[in-house]
Amino acid sequence: MKLSSVILLLLAAAASGAIEKRVVGSRSCKTDRQYHVQIQSIQPGKSCGGSLINTRWVITASHCAEQDVKLMLGVNNNVGIFTKLWSSVRGKSKKLEQVITTKQQFSYTEDEGKAHDIMLIKLNEDMSDKLPTIRLPPPDECTKPAIHQQVEIGGWGAKKADILNNKLPKSLKCASTDLSTCDENDKPGDQYVSDEESTMCAFRPGVETCFGDAGSAVEYNNLLHGIVLSNPVDKCASTIVMANICRYRExxxxxxxxxx
Structure with missing residues (x-):
């Protein structure tokens, strides 16, 4: 879809109220998800989430980048405002905002060149080891969670008051949902591979993800087990499509x- 078409859809949705608060049916994350990373394309049009998995690497959905992007780290950190201001004065907060080129973006592709909607992003600078990260399941023990298991999602996606001003909402939102069977149309974008092993779905009445929530972490037993792939534009997604981390663990x- 061309950028102009996306902008028109966003404007129409804002006028009609079709795009609601990010992660519909959610609660404030408070001090949870301090590993959350906000991803914005340098050329307006893309807004996503990501997760810091160690001091140098972020994981997200491929469609969230594939061009130069700005990463904002520590956005849900519980460090006090005066500490952040002092760090800014001393120049230590610069690494909390990093512009990443495509050379440091690594998407999973099959031997035949077919792409999957999952990406690792290498940061320009190491983050402090005091900044929280999310743990991955052990490679040799990683198992796709079963249907009906509860998982935790979160995001900093759009709400209608912020779309035209391109401002972030004031707080990260969290919600619980349940793994469900994927229907035929529940899959990532057509340019990406999707099958039973690589894709998971979740549904709970009243819980939806909205524009800007894609790329955010899906937690199960306090470990990173999924990445939100749903990328709604004109309405929020009631069935949430996710990448299964175990498929890509190695x-x-x-x-x-x-x-x-």
Missing amino acids: WIDETMKKNP
């Missing part, structure tokens, strides 16, 4: 090892 370790 690739994650291999990619970080090959790109120190």
Whole structure:
């Protein structure tokens, strides 16, 4: 879809109220999800979430980048405002906002060149090891969560009052939902591979993800087990499509090892 079409859809949705608060049916995350990363394209049009998995790497959905992007880290950090201001004065907060080129973006592709909607982003600078990260399941014990299991989602997506001004909402939102069977149309964008092993779905009445929530973490047993792939534009997604981290667990370790 062309950028102009996306903008028109956003304007129409804002006028009609079709785009509601981010992560509909949610609660404030408070001090949870301090690993959350906000991702914005340099050229307006893309807004997503991501997760800090160690001091140098962020994981998100491929469609959230594939161009130069700005990453904002520590956005849900519980560090006091005066501490942040002092860090800014001393120049230590610069690494909390990093512009990442495509050379530091690594999407999973099959041997035939077919792409999957999952990406690792290498930061320009290491973050402090005091900044919270999210843990991955062990490679040799990673199992796709079963249908009906409860998972935790979150995001900093659009709400209608902020779309035209391109401002972030004031707080990160969290919600619980239940894994469900994916229907035929529940899959990532057509340019990405989707099958039973790589894709998960979740549904709970009243819980939806909205524009800007894609790329955010799906937690199960306090571990990163999924990435939100749903990328709604003109309305929020009631069935949430997610990447299954276990499908890519070995690739994650291999990619970080090959790109120190």
